[in-house]
Amino acid sequence: MPMDRSEPAPRSSVADETPAFAPLYRQIKALMMRDLQAGVWRPGAAIPSEKDLALRFHVSQGTVRKAVNELAADNLLVRRQGKGTFVATHAEENVQFRFLRLRPDDGDAGRMQRSFIDCRRFAASAEVARWLGLKSGDLVLQVRRVLSFRGRPVVFDDIWLPGKLFKGLTGERLASYRGPLYGLFESEFGVRMIRAEERIRAVAAGAEAALHLGVAPGAPLLSVERLSMTYGDAPVELRRGLYDTTAHHYRNQLS
């Protein structure tokens, strides 16, 4: 059987963290990830069929299938029986905001409005630089906004982005874009959010947050700090959301 691959099995040499012998399907997965990251396969578009991929990589269909399954489990690909396999995207998702876990206490969603407060750029503070993996003093973009459910403000977001990645981002651009923020990041700046970590605490509302959310200063708010990562776990967004949880809650599934 033709066992020659375009890229031979990476038998790692000295002590490194990754296991020395990666199974074939993980090597295929890594190759496909490379194409995703490089934008060879664009968000929303179909990737080659399993049969084609099997031919291209000189492996059996079952092996590419395992690779694709893992990428789908990682939410990088979406399988659609009878149609094909597609690159996942934040742009045209049924669920408006994939990473937002806030839900109204009564199930019924009832669409959500955004309003942007400002969009400024300045030198990163030491802490923001640390989280985003920048040098202190690097250019950083700050976006602030409010989300409202049924006309009532519920979320006050403070977002920091590396200036280098979001060069042309302005307040007008934000205001005019339809759809999720991460959809804009993806289509306009080629930055795709893959995964995020959130740290949640309860805090007392400061003057500014109280104003924007229409609550009394000192009222308890949910503080949600989110660090979003793109390919290779590189951090590309830091966000601090303050949620008014009097009529909403943060929902989480444990298993």
Place this chain on the structure above:
Amino acid sequence: MPMDRSEPAPRSSVADETPAFAPLYRQIKALMMRDLQAGVWRPGAAIPSEKDLALRFHVSQGTVRKAVNELAADNLLVRRQGKGTFVATHAEENVQFRFLRLRPDDGDAGRMQRSFIDCRRFAASAEVARWLGLKSGDLVLQVRRVLSFRGRPVVFDDIWLPGKLFKGLTGERLASYRGPLYGLFESEFGVRMIRAEERIRAVAAGAEAALHLGVAPGAPLLSVERLSMTYGDAPVELRRGLYDTTAHHYRNQLS
């Protein structure tokens, strides 16, 4: 090939929610789930090898493999290469508390102490009955406790359990048991927590919570309401935790 199964494919008749044609491996999965629920395979014990299961169910090894993989993904089974496949258990887990997402702000864990406040039984309020799927007035058990990290109280838990399932549970029994609460539920009462939903909000500390957590009344606390389910998504525990998040945070992974 012998295509006779002990249980024929369930071709469902009239309109029901579940898909009419379940693939073979899902039928196998359902059969295995039955054995898990019935306690035929006990927590921590090894289940038969894939080869044995394939013979028993008259399917190929690849098919039982798919069933087992899904059960492992659901955290009902644990695979250990070279040793076998085991029934998951809360009792002997590395991670002390599998469902507790609270972490100290500095990573380092530093073990955790429990102290039980009381354990009472009485008639369920309408709301508790609703969450637990009981009739209002059914017997309910209430457990209250405090968790401390490094000597400082951090979590004040209020736990409700259906009286019917936890007949012999007493304060002494709770105090003397080593290991996670869910381990005790599993070994002593045969109640296995499979999955849970949490609703998180920010609240102001009441008098009692302030006392137990050593914070000022009115201080912001994280309120974590958890509904835990056993097999068949039957709710078996309602819990309301109040977390002091001045030096800890609730951590969540998004993807």
Place this chain on the structure above:
DNA sequence: GAGTGGTCTAGACCACTGA
């Protein structure tokens, strides 16, 4: 070494989609 789960293959057939 025997027994377990993990990988890989090759091929048959099914279920779904859209032209």
Place this chain on the structure above:
DNA sequence: CAGTGGTCTAGACCACTCG
């Protein structure tokens, strides 16, 4: 109808664990 992903099989071989 052709093309896609989804299921199922049978068998070979590998990697890990333990006596």
